[in-house]
Ligand SMILES: Cc1ncc(C[n+]2csc(CCOP(=O)(O)OP(=O)(O)O)c2C)c(N)n1
């Protein structure tokens with residue numbers, strides 16, 4: 063049975079588990095604690111106040127206005143079960159004696175490549191217990207810290223370089239390589255050296271928007287590929303749409319070759335190299351430079367000419383798509399994104415959760431600098447608002463632009479997003495591309511039942527309420543909001559929103575775009 067826990071006032075030598083937990087976070091270097099403080103967190107709240115009073119360093123608390131009250135009927139049997147499929151590690155803190163040891167273990171697992179979240183349950187009863195200072199050991203980073211990813215075996219690199227030098231039609235497909243900006247640069251260097259077509263699937267890199275011989279956002283034409291590189295990518299192609307050629311030699315260079323967090327992952331690779339892709343690709347460039355023949359250089363230059371022409375055409379096509387502004391109530395999302403692209407700077411960070419329209423910001427917003435586009439990597443929608451605030455918190459000097467679908471906007475818990483933005487002075491610009499519902503759901507139904515009842519009756523269970531004005535949600539928290547239906551209003555509305563963000567408050571532009 064849960065019991066009320068009343069803590070006694072600690073003496074100087076005896077501190078609560080909560081104290082050692084906060085101290086452990088500080089020792090690790092954690093600066094912010096994002097909290098849904100509930101009634102189980104009294105010991106942490108008490109200790110935070112004590113840290114403040116004693117002038118001790120504790121992580122700054124960011125309150126997320128959302129309650130999780132877990133007593134009696136709210137107490138689930140397996141709380142960690144909610145997050146278990148998505149975390150690398152989970153545990154319940156057993157005792158204050160191990161507070162710092164457990165934290166170190168959590169942090170080391172989280173920060174070791176492939177990095178990922180961990181989950182630690184802090185029972186209130188444990189947090190209130192008192193321990194003598196000398197009973198609680200520290201575990202410093204220099205001997206308990208995370209593992210680093212490194213380069214590859216030089217012999218394997220030589221084998222791959224030898225194949226690349228004679229390849230006629232090489233391709234490189236990437237997804238999340240740009241999370242490490244050095245990987246973005248390494249891919250460009252390799253491509254320029256060996257005339258490799260680069261397909262940037264999820265677009266974390268800067269390649270798609272400014273690389274003069276970019277190879278497209280979709281890996282079509284796989285049939286002609288003789289050598290393929292999969293570099294930091296989860297889903298290099300959709301097997302039902304793009305057919306790989308069984309004769310292609312595939313090499314995979316990835317921070318996470320096995321994808322052991324996914325129950326199924328069956329993309330081909332004759333050579334699998336686990337490591338830091340920027341390092342491995344650097345090694346590969348050096349090996350190619352050594353193995354290069356005059357014939358190779360001529361062939362690579364020819365491929366680059368062809369790719370450069372393709373990219374010029376792609377940019378021309380993108381501009382043509384953005385030319386049409388749309389009509390009242392149906393603003394062309396290409397035009398909207400192109401205007402956002404014109405209005406923002408090269409270092410501004412775009413957080414893209416535009417779902418089925420995700421390729422539009424990718425196509426229309428040039429991102430000449432690595433690390434300035436963050437796309438959704440997983441299937442769960444509703445992260446871009448929190449991500450945008452987190453980026454702003456981490457990089458206060460950068461402007462952050464969130465682009466989100468109307469359905470995903472609901473999933474973002476926007477009342478909390480704007481309240482947090484206000485409380486912690488984190489101004490971001492949000493553009494909601496409202497196409498009146500869930501295009502993804504309609505599209506999936508049509509793909510499975512191209513001539514079904516849903517199509518013939520026009521019933522896709524995908525329409526969302528008409529006439530909702532999202533700008534009022536931002537206004538409710540004292541942020542700036544406006545809803546536009548007329549394409550003619552786009553440039554001025556973007557300018558007004560960015561002006562508000564510059565002045566220090568978040569701005570939301572609800573744009574009614576082409577309907578699904
Ligand atoms: C939290 C969550 N709920 C439901 C889904 C299923 N889902 C995938 S796409 C989608 C529609 C998203 O709508 P919107 O953001 O308007 O983008 P659109 O499909 O219109 O491009 C839904 C409901 C999901 N991925 N995540």
Ligand SMILES: [Mg+2]
Nearest residue numbers: 467468469499
């Ligand atoms: Mg939508």
